[in-house]
Amino acid sequence: MSNTKFILGCFDDPDDMMKGIDNLQKASVPIYDIYTPMPIHGIEDKMGVKDSRLGYAAFCFGCLGATVIFSIVYYTLVHDWPMNIGGKPSFAIPNFVPFTFEWTILFTAFGMTFTYFAATHLFPGRAPRVMDLRATDDRFVIAVSAKGNVPHEDITNLLKDAGAVEVKHNERKYVSYE
Structure with a gap:
């Protein structure tokens, strides 16, 4: 053999x-x-490479981040420590928007980084497998x-x-x- x-x-x-x-x-x-x-146009179609599904993962991580921070802020400001500030209601959704937006971006960024490393097996400290060094030149x-x-x-x-x-x-x- x-x-x-x-x-x-x-x-x-x-x-x-x-x-x-x-x-x-x-x-x-x-x-x-x-x-x-360098990138070669049309090679993905010729090889039959499917479109990436990383966008779905990004959406899921964004939803997770929005849900987590919305839950934390809601619990904190409505149940745990409600405050009466100028007669405003404790559950005012416009007050939650900045926190929710920022945590959505944060969870998406970190989630996509971890997903990319897991999908490509390029974890930090792992040596890449190169078939021929001249392929990078x-x-x-x-x-x-x-x-x-x-x-x-x-x-x-x-x-x-x-x-x-x-x-x-x-x-x-x-x-x-x-």
Whole structure:
């Protein structure tokens, strides 16, 4: 059994990379991921990436923040310590608006930060997994999982036919405890 975990096709040109994606998809080869040094328009549609659901999470965190502070202010000003200031009612909703707005923004900001870290596995202190360091500089990389049923030579040929400058086989690194 081969130790190859990923087959990486490195490209100089984004158009060649898009051609490589087309070649792999026509041959029904599943693509693990694509790494680019800059945003490429249309790549999400080509890869079938769905729209993010982070907006729903932001709405839920905002509702949670508004509910928490509204409950705290209501309990404090109406039940725990009601004050009669100039004959105004204790439960005046316009008085609650600034606190509610600020806590809505606060909960949304912190909630989205934690959600982003959880969704991307980029917790502080965790080293990012980079397939090829040149993908952060000037190369466009297509990573194909080598565990599929397609022979490695066929994948290599498809990538080279699309204009890959280099095709690498990443191998598993086994840790020795000796």
